[in-house]
Amino acid sequence: MGAPVSVDGREVDYWAPTAHCRMFTYTGHPVVTMPYLLDDEGLPLGYQLVGRRWSESHLLGVASALERVTGSFRRPPEA
Numbered sequence: 001m002g003a004p005v006s007v008d009g010r011e012v013d014y015w016a017p018t019a020h021c022r023m024f025t026y027t028g029h030p031v032v033t034m035p036y037l038l039d040d041e042g043l044p045l046g047y048q049l050v051g052r053r054w055s056e057s058h059l060l061g062v063a064s065a066l067e068r069v070t071g072s073f074r075r076p077p078e079a
Contacts, residue, residue: 033049
């Protein structure tokens, strides 16, 4: 664990892809990252929801409700 991982053909630190949510998970705040829409180039844009400490079930309920409004994941076109 901790070995570099390949992201877009580049080797990155194992922990780098989770840097955007690490401060929340270390403090017990649940985090959900969700797709939102595709940009002008067809790449996915998303948003991150952060809940109150130890409120995973409530946060998942909010995420489920938002998914019904925004739609589910759409794979970007092949590059």
